[in-house]
Amino acid sequence: MALIVQKYGGTSVGSVDRISQVADRVIETAKQGHQVVVVVSAMSGETDRLIDLANGLTELPAPRELDVLLSTGEQVSIALLSMTLIKKGYQARSYTGAQVKILTDGVHNKARIINIDGSAIADDLGNGRIVVVAGFQGVDIEGNITTLGRGGSDTTAVALAAALKADECQIYTDVDGVYTTDPRIEPQARLLRRVTFEEMLEMASLGAKVLQIRAVEFAGRYGVPLRVLNTFSDDPGTLIALEEKGEKKMEQPLVSGIAFNRNEAKLTVLGVPDQPGVAAKILCPIGDAAIDVDMIIQNAATQGLIDFTFTVNRTDFERAQAILVKVVAELGAEGIVTDKKIAKISLVGVGMKSHAGIASTMFTTLGQEGINIQLISTSEIKVSVVVDEKYLELGVRSLHAAFGLDRAPEEEQLTG
């Protein structure tokens, strides 16, 4: 007998028929002898309906009251799923975030979980009940309702799994799991059976939007095995877990997947006098304007001058550019060059930590296709390049083939 936390998103509970299907899936798990805690989101469309209501009254709803409003979405879902489980002959009990006591800080609309009191849930599980918990919401120390921000239900599920020391946290979505790359770009993309938390973090932050990045961080920190599955299929999905120890590691594929992001823009400050503190002088005003910076590249100085390049979200591009105009004047730099038509392609894989050849294979492959590399950035488990946006699909497909991602590694087994 294991303790399983299952999370179902808004699409999975988007109608009474689908809620009934989810109930069947939960019951299937319970029938296998497992204890089940279910975390649900609001029915799809419901959160938008509530926001529309609020916006009919005020463009900027008071954050505390917006949380009171939005948290009703998940509350409806837990009640409907619980009554369905009960109707199907199973004992079930719903909990709002406040009822569990999912304690968060007091930052409305994007609260962070501080602590979870799992005792009531553990009692219920011990008494043979299925427990249904509202995702996305919590309560601060003063009893105010808080929400964790969009997608926060994943975080609720992982945090509950950690608090309850669950054996697995299963995130049900409308895709089969995590792929080597986006199947819409590379039809040969293959479903990954297992990735590490670090790989998943790189995949998620680079655009493979399967899981909330916060949830993956949380799972990694507490070592909660995370599984991504499809609500509407029986595929065992992708397990996200710690790196496997021992021999298997030797045979691990070098590259797990190829992530990409076409939502960035590049800004370069040319001819900056090379002095200590220059990078801070350029990036601090950008950070002060709450603009997130992704890649940062500074080349070696030539004749006392450096070029300084970074990328931002395309939506922040105009604001960043306006800030740089002032910075250039202050620093006595030569000017700015920008490019909004770029795309970032990243190889991700824990296997590349000890394989220097990965990067050169990547650069060679892109070069053979005539794709010019504008920027390069590397970390322990990824290599990212920025290229002209028009080469995105070609780049992804050629790298997918070059690293043999369409072929399943021989040692890989189904783990579900």
Add this chain to the structure above:
Amino acid sequence: MALIVQKYGGTSVGSVDRISQVADRVIETAKQGHQVVVVVSAMSGETDRLIDLANGLTELPAPRELDVLLSTGEQVSIALLSMTLIKKGYQARSYTGAQVKILTDGVHNKARIINIDGSAIADDLGNGRIVVVAGFQGVDIEGNITTLGRGGSDTTAVALAAALKADECQIYTDVDGVYTTDPRIEPQARLLRRVTFEEMLEMASLGAKVLQIRAVEFAGRYGVPLRVLNTFSDDPGTLIALEEKGEKKMEQPLVSGIAFNRNEAKLTVLGVPDQPGVAAKILCPIGDAAIDVDMIIQNAATQGLIDFTFTVNRTDFERAQAILVKVVAELGAEGIVTDKKIAKISLVGVGMKSHAGIASTMFTTLGQEGINIQLISTSEIKVSVVVDEKYLELGVRSLHAAFGLDRAPEEEQLTG
């Protein structure tokens, strides 16, 4: 400065425009220097929408989960009203039933309030905040969400007013207040400026559906002045309060209003041998079947036999009749006579306590119109008669005129 509790029903908060209107009305009261606690219902249609969702999954939703579901309706309303007040420049804060801590028993779907902790609300009021509370809902000792049953928001408002020692509890509806009788039957019906709790109870239970009877009982028990007003007009409405002391009482009108009910049916057991305990033998099986009995009349015995008559809700008529068939056999009674086409007309007024002439004026008036009286029942503040249903309108109108209810009493002043 007074402390006012205002309750707005589902129609009053039925759209964003109406919520904005309600906010203006609340602000108006606050501007007059009063402390305001607002109790709101779910937006009209919302509770039915939620019930439809539940019924799409199960015909008999688990009561605990139904409460979790339904309580979201008011939670949406408090959030929307609070953010509107804040947007209009006022400090406001919403509370669910659980957040206030409206402690109820654990009877889901029709819980009764046990205690209200008004401390957090009192603090907010002291800090200049408008407080917005979800009606209809509470929480049991174990933290389960409960609901008070349909119309329970009135009870929430009155109970809050009692707990906070409010100066007045204002119930906003879509009518101007309590009338001498139903204006659809007697266009001359006049709005009452003041009635006692006892009168209101008789009016409400007899069919003048302005207020939940539980709320009136509650207000009477704790001496909370209750005012019924129209959300969409500036009329000061009807004040429901304790009987006024002193001289004014002498001039109080004898009859305050005429209530009626056409939703009853009459059953008579004929020729019952007159023995101790006969009434119980007839009525106990009726009560055991959860059928509410209204009027009960037993005449004097003639030749050792009595006739025993009572009235029930017309929807319970067939069930009551089936029970009586068995009872007649057991008692050796002569038989049953029934009539579904009856109507009850009642004079209500605290002034009639000391005026025996009221009843005879009533009987004379009806007699002059050729209306035969089938049953008579009296209490300290009302006289009820049952007549053929076809005489209902004629009876109400002739009594309304006979007791001068279309003319405002000279001493009556606007109290709003």
